[in-house]
Amino acid sequence: xxxxxxxxxYSPRQKAIRGLLWLFLVLFALLVIFPVLYIILGSFKxxxxxxxxxxxxxxxxxxxxxxVDAWNQANFAVYTKNSLLLSVGVMVISLVVxxxxxYVFSRKTFAGKELIYGIFTAFMFINVGSVSLRPLYELxxxxxxNTSLWPVVLFSAGGGxxxxxxxxxxxxxSVPKELDEAARIDGCSFFQxxxxxxxxxxxxxxxxxxxxxxRQGWNEYIMPRVFTMTNDSLRPLTVGVNMLKNAGDGAAAxxxxxxxxxxxxxxxxxVFICFSRYFMGGLTAGAVKG
Amino acid sequence: xxxxxxNPQLAPTNRPPRPVNKKMRLKESGGVASWLMLSxxxxxLCVCSIYPFIWIFRYILYNYDGIPNHTRFTGMRNxxxxxxxAKFWGSVGVTxxxxxxxxxxxxxxALIMAVLxxxxxxxxxxxxxxxxxxxxxxxxxxxxxxxFIFATGNGILNGILKSIGLISQPVGWLTDTSVVxxxxxxxxxxxxxxxxxxxxxxxxxxxxxxxxxxxxxxxANGVQTFFRITLPMLAPVLKVVLMLAITGAFKDYExxxxxxxxxxxTRTNVMFLYIYNLIFGTGSNxxxxxGYGALLSLVAAVIVGAVTIVYNLVxxxxxxxx
Numbered sequence: 241x242x243x244x245x246x247x248x249x250y251s252p253r254q255k256a257i258r259g260l261l262w263l264f265l266v267l268f269a270l271l272v273i274f275p276v277l278y279i280i281l282g283s284f285k286x287x288x289x290x291x292x293x294x295x296x297x298x299x300x301x302x303x304x305x306x307x308v309d310a311w312n313q314a315n316f317a318v319y320t321k322n323s324l325l326l327s328v329g330v331m332v333i334s335l336v337v338x339x340x341x342x343y344v345f346s347r348k349t350f351a352g353k354e355l356i357y358g359i360f361t362a363f364m365f366i367n368v369g370s371v372s373l374r375p376l377y378e379l380x381x382x383x384x385x386n387t388s389l390w391p392v393v394l395f396s397a398g399g400g401x402x403x404x405x406x407x408x409x410x411x412x413x414s415v416p417k418e419l420d421e422a423a424r425i426d427g428c429s430f431f432q433x434x435x436x437x438x439x440x441x442x443x444x445x446x447x448x449x450x451x452x453x454x455r456q457g458w459n460e461y462i463m464p465r466v467f468t469m470t471n472d473s474l475r476p477l478t479v480g481v482n483m484l485k486n487a488g489d490g491a492a493a494x495x496x497x498x499x500x501x502x503x504x505x506x507x508x509x510x511v512f513i514c515f516s517r518y519f520m521g522g523l524t525a526g527a528v529k530g
Numbered sequence: 531x532x533x534x535x536x537n538p539q540l541a542p543t544n545r546p547p548r549p550v551n552k553k554m555r556l557k558e559s560g561g562v563a564s565w566l567m568l569s570x571x572x573x574x575l576c577v578c579s580i581y582p583f584i585w586i587f588r589y590i591l592y593n594y595d596g597i598p599n600h601t602r603f604t605g606m607r608n609x610x611x612x613x614x615x616a617k618f619w620g621s622v623g624v625t626x627x628x629x630x631x632x633x634x635x636x637x638x639x640a641l642i643m644a645v646l647x648x649x650x651x652x653x654x655x656x657x658x659x660x661x662x663x664x665x666x667x668x669x670x671x672x673x674x675x676x677x678f679i680f681a682t683g684n685g686i687l688n689g690i691l692k693s694i695g696l697i698s699q700p701v702g703w704l705t706d707t708s709v710v711x712x713x714x715x716x717x718x719x720x721x722x723x724x725x726x727x728x729x730x731x732x733x734x735x736x737x738x739x740x741x742x743x744x745x746x747x748x749x750a751n752g753v754q755t756f757f758r759i760t761l762p763m764l765a766p767v768l769k770v771v772l773m774l775a776i777t778g779a780f781k782d783y784e785x786x787x788x789x790x791x792x793x794x795x796t797r798t799n800v801m802f803l804y805i806y807n808l809i810f811g812t813g814s815n816x817x818x819x820x821g822y823g824a825l826l827s828l829v830a831a832v833i834v835g836a837v838t839i840v841y842n843l844v845x846x847x848x849x850x851x852x
Contacts, residue, residue, distance in 0.1 A: 257752075262651045268643070269660045275675045275720065276663070278686055282678070293684025295693040341571035344564045356572070363579040367781055367834065369802040371827035372582035374809055374820060379577070398574030405571060430563040459668030461784055466810050478670045482788055485674060494684075497674070504671050512666045516659050519666060520728055 276505065283307070283502040287495035306499035314496050316503055318473055319480035322389055323458055323504070326476050329393035330457030331450050334404050337397065338449060339442055342408020343434045347420065360402045373466050380467065389474050392464050393457070400456050404449045411445040412438060451511065451518040458508050477504035586828060592821040601821075608825045618826060620796055621804040622833065628786075628800055629779035631715050632722075637775060640723045641768075644730030645756060658731065662724035669721060673788030676717040680704050680789075704790055707797045714786055714798050721785060722778070726771050733767030734760065769845050776841055780834045801830045 250258065278297050282290060283306055285299040310316040345357065373395075380391035415438060423433045439446075461478045468474040475483065481500035484493060512519055591609075593602040612618060643661055647654050664672060679687050680703035688700040703713040737760065745755050761768075783802040786792070792799030792807070808823035 258649065258651060261646055261649060262653075265646055265651065265653075265657050269657055272660055272664065272720065275672070275679060276667070278679065279675050291684055293681075293686070293689050295686065295689035297686060337570045337574065340567040344568045348564045350561075350564065356575075359580070360575065363575070363583075366583065366831060367777075368583070368586060368827040368831045369781070369783070370806045371586060371809055371820075371824050372578075374824075375582045375585035376578065379581075394574075395578055398578030401571055401574055431567065434567070455666055459666075459670075461668055461670035462806070469810075478668045482670055482674060485677065485788075494678070498678070501671055501674055505667050508666055508668075509663070512663060513659075516662070520658075520662060 276509075279498055279505070280502050283495070283498040285495065285498070287493070290494040290498065306495040307503075310496045310499040310503065314484065314493075314500065315472065315480065316477070316500055319475055319477045319500075320503060322464075322474060322480075323476040323478070325389055326393055326396070326460060326464065327454045327457030329390075330397045330400070330460075331454045333393065333397040334401060334453035334456075335446055335449055338401055338404035338408050339439065339446060340434065341401075341405045342410075343412050343438050345405065345409045346412035347417075360405065364402045370462055370466070373463055377466055386467065387471070387474075389464075389468075389476075392460070392467050396457055396460050396463060397453070399463075400453065404453065407445050407449060408442065411442055415441050447515075448518045448521055451515050454511065455508060455519075586824045589821040590825040590828060593819070594821040595818045596820055604821075608822045611822060612825060612829065617796060617799075618801070618804060621792075621799045621801040622830075624796070624798060625780060625800040625802075627711065628714065628718075628782070628798070629776065631711065632718050632779045632782075633772075633775055635715060636719045636723045636726060637772065639719065640726035640771075641730055643723070643727045644734060645760065647727075647731055648734045648760075658728070661727055664721045665724045667721070669782075669785040670788050672717060672721045673785035676713070676720075676785075676789055677704065680713045705794050707794055710790060710794060710797050714789060717785060717789055718779075718782060726775060729767060729771045729774075730764065733764050737763045772845070773838065773841060777834060777838055780837060801826070801833075805830060 274297075281297050281299060284302045284304065285306075286301065286303060287306075289300055345353070376391070376395050377386070380386040380395075385391050419437055419441075420433050423437050428436060458476075459478065460476070461482075464474075464476050465479045465482075468479060472480075472483070477500065481497060481504055484497050484500060589601075591603060591605060593604045593607075594600065647658055647661075679685055682688065682700050682702045682705060685700075685703070687703065688697070691697045692700070701709060703709055741759055741763070742755065745759055750758065781802060783800050783806065786798055786800055787803050787806065790798045792803050796804075805823050805826050808819045808826065811818060
């Protein structure tokens with residue numbers, strides 16, 4: 241109950257209660273992990289076993305053939321490549337765009353700044369759902385860029401930028417202005433101050449943005465689904481694996497879908513395990529600043 | 531600026547020109563650069579946010595099926611259609627039901643888990659990571675995982691329930707209208723409670739340890755401590771979290787689309803899913819109604835906005851009472 245450095249002595253009764261609470265947490269954690277574990281373990285089962293069902297989450301015999309099939313026959317090599325392009329693209333664009341905008345918003349006063357900032361804020365709250373994808377889709381078609389994944393990358397980055405800009409602006413605000421002035425006296429231009437002084441100091445928040453935007457790109461579903469409706473070779477994993485499910489013979493290919501879903505979640509889980517600090521830090525920072 | 535520049539030697543002496551000029555020059559530097567640096571985000575704002583929003587207004591009174599020269603002005607017909615569209619208002623009802631049920635389970639669960647994690651039991655940060663983990667998975671994939679779990683014939687949930695003797699006949703989690711909402715709620719609570727839990731955990735760490743200590747000295751037990759200290763001191767955080775949870779719950783549709791696609795029938799057809807199918811649907815009745823969908827999107831956004839406003843009013847009232 242306390243986090244004082246001095247050791248707290250618990251009575252036997254308190255110890256028993258804490259033990260029970262701990263046991264409850266363990267059980268609940270198992271429950272939370274279960275769906276993920278089920279899909280990962282299931283991806284090593286034979287299709288026969290999956291279609292039969294039952295209560296055993298461990299495979300009777302472990303096989304990797306599902307992954308080979310998914311990779312070679314079901315186009316998952318292409319989906320994975322697309323997912324990587326989408327997530328890395330969104331990440332890089334978000335980092336560049338939001339750090340520049342955050343810097344300008346923090347350091348400059350200019351006509352219409354409040355108005356622009358207000359519009360950014362307003363559109364964080366206005367949500368009209370999937371309909372806004374329609375004009376973007378038609379725009380991409382008219383510009384004839386809908387034969388690549390780039391419109392999805394750009395529109396995804398554009399749609400998510402407000403949060404990242406707010407994060408950057410908040411962070412730049414906390415960097416003392418004296419640093420800018422010192423650099424300016426040393427002859428740095430406005431852009432050089434950003435590039436040489438501010439960017440290096442922004443590292444923690446840039447790491448958060450990198451992680452969050454990578455996840456955003458990796459998990460994007462509705463937008464790539466709409467944009468790749470007629471083009472299977474552009475689909476990222478989220479869409480590809482779900483199209484398999486919607487296909488008429490979907491019921492038969494559970495093993496491929498299990499393997500596909502596993503391919504879709506393993507990278508993001510690894511990123512999460514390595515950088516969980518940034519995931520969780522970014523969430524609360526965004527809530528406070530935004 | 532050139533016009534304003536005055537040679538210091540000729541300047542009127544009552545206004546010291548140097549500081550003014552210096553200030554101007556400092557402000558001036560990087561004017562072009564700052565606009566250039568701001569331009570990518572401004573372009574994004576215009577293309578990805580403002581343009582689609584205006585586009586919606588352009589089509590709300592039109593019949594539009596996605597083929598450019600099929601656009602037809604239909605006056606008030608979309609509006610009258612909407613007023614008598616039982617399917618739409620049904621989906622609004624489903625949305626409210628879904629949001630309410632989700633909130634009833636997700637907020638207390640997130641709160642309880644946050645309180646438990648705050649007890650500094652062994653491995654707290656590990657548990658925190660585990661509980662947060664589902665939120666990093668794409669909602670489309672979590673929808674898919676639960677399709678497998680809830681499958682009637684070979685799903686593992688029915689398998690487990692059967693093997694421990696709780697059921698004798700498989701339950702149609704996704705095909706039986708009486709239980710499908712439970713399945714949807716289970717999935718969305720699983721996928722989302724970690725977010726809110728983390729907000730609560732962060733809020734709790736800012737509650738001073740001294741308060742807990744003095745309450746312990748006064749002999750308060752765990753439950754009393756929670757209701758008398760943790761909850762009141764968490765009230766500001768709770769208010770924000772509730773607001774996020776409400777708007778979030780009303781906007782959910784991706785995972786539901788994957789899990790049930792609104793079915794069976796229209797039992798889980800939330801409004802944003804209904805609208806999605808109007809605009810991008812590829813079902814048997816492939817007649818897209820984009821203009822009508824645009825109108826409904828606007829109405830849906832207004833509904834969510836109204837709920838938010840009502841919530842804020844209620845929260846304010848509660849503030850005055852408590």
